[in-house]
Amino acid sequence: MTRAIYPGSFDPITMGHLDVIKRASEIVDELIVGVLNNNAKSPLFSVEERVKMIEDTVNFLPNVKVMAFEGLSVDFAESQDAKMLVRGLRAVTDFEYELQMSLTNRKINPNIDTIFFNTSLEYAYLSSSTVKEMAYFGADISECVPDFLVDTIYQKVKERR
Ligand code: ADP
Numbered sequence: 001m002t003r004a005i006y007p008g009s010f011d012p013i014t015m016g017h018l019d020v021i022k023r024a025s026e027i028v029d030e031l032i033v034g035v036l037n038n039n040a041k042s043p044l045f046s047v048e049e050r051v052k053m054i055e056d057t058v059n060f061l062p063n064v065k066v067m068a069f070e071g072l073s074v075d076f077a078e079s080q081d082a083k084m085l086v087r088g089l090r091a092v093t094d095f096e097y098e099l100q101m102s103l104t105n106r107k108i109n110p111n112i113d114t115i116f117f118n119t120s121l122e123y124a125y126l127s128s129s130t131v132k133e134m135a136y137f138g139a140d141i142s143e144c145v146p147d148f149l150v151d152t153i154y155q156k157v158k159e160r161r
Contacts, residue, residue, distance in 0.1 A: 002027075004084035004115070007034040007073040011043040012153055013054050014131055014145055016123035020088040023117055025064050028084070033058070033066045034076050044132055044156055057146045074109040085114040090124050132157060 006024060010017060010033070025031045033054050037047040045053065047068045058064045069076040073085055085105065087098050102114035119126075131144045135157040142150050 001029045002084065003030045003032065003080065003082040004028045004086050005032050005034045005073065005077045005080060005082045006086040007036060007069070007076065008087075009036050009038065009041060009043060009128065010050050010054055011041075011045055011128050012050065012131065012145060012149060013057055014123070014126050014128055015143070016088065016090070016119060016126040018057060018146065019120050019123055020086065020117045021058055021064060022061065024086045024115075025061050029063060031061075031064045031086070032080055032082065033064060034073065035066065035068045036073075037068050037070045044160065053149055053152070056148065072105075072108065074105045074112050077112050078109060083112055085112060087114055087116055088119060089116050090119045090127070136161075 004024060006021060008017065021031065021033060035047055035050045035054065043050070051066050051068050054066045058066065067080075077083070077085060085102075087102070089095055089098060098114075098116065105112065105114060126144055131141055131153065134141050134144065135153050141153060145153060
């Protein structure tokens with residue numbers, strides 16, 4: 001049984017993340033979306049809110065689970081008996097950072113490997129920070145995130161102003 005972890009902040013989940021989740025879930029038996037509980041990054045949404053938003057987004061994918069975690073992704077993977085980490089690549093800038101992270105992770109735990117999904121072209125520009133910035137300035141985010149989350153995101157951004 002192949003189990004993989006897709007770790008990230010998902011603050012909030014975007015169509016780009018969902019695209020990676022769907023594609024990864026097709027090649028593994030079980031995919032766990034690991035939502036990093038990292039207050040140092042001062043996320044817009046709490047970890048509980050992010051978990052719920054992802055759960056509601058992926059409920060049509062029976063082999064995808066969502067869990068919050070703290071600390072290192074490799075330690076979380078080990079605790080879940082997963083041998084693979086999934087990450088996404090958009091631009092060259094992602095590549096440098098992701099390569100360094102995956103090498104570090106393999107140094108810490110050589111039993112766990114990282115597999116990368118390149119972005120789908122239509123989501124190449126998309127990141128959680130872009131979505132937050134667009135929402136902050138009242139731009140249309142309906143193509144960037146699942147429909148049912150659009151209002152929640154505008155609302156949250158407004159509260160933070
Ligand atoms: P982190 O804070 O750990 O970088 P993110 O939530 O920003 O977490 O992203 C999680 C993973 O998803 C990262 O590997 C990132 O490169 C990837 N990712 C984010 N947006 C996209 C996208 N539009 N297409 C493909 N991969 C993406």
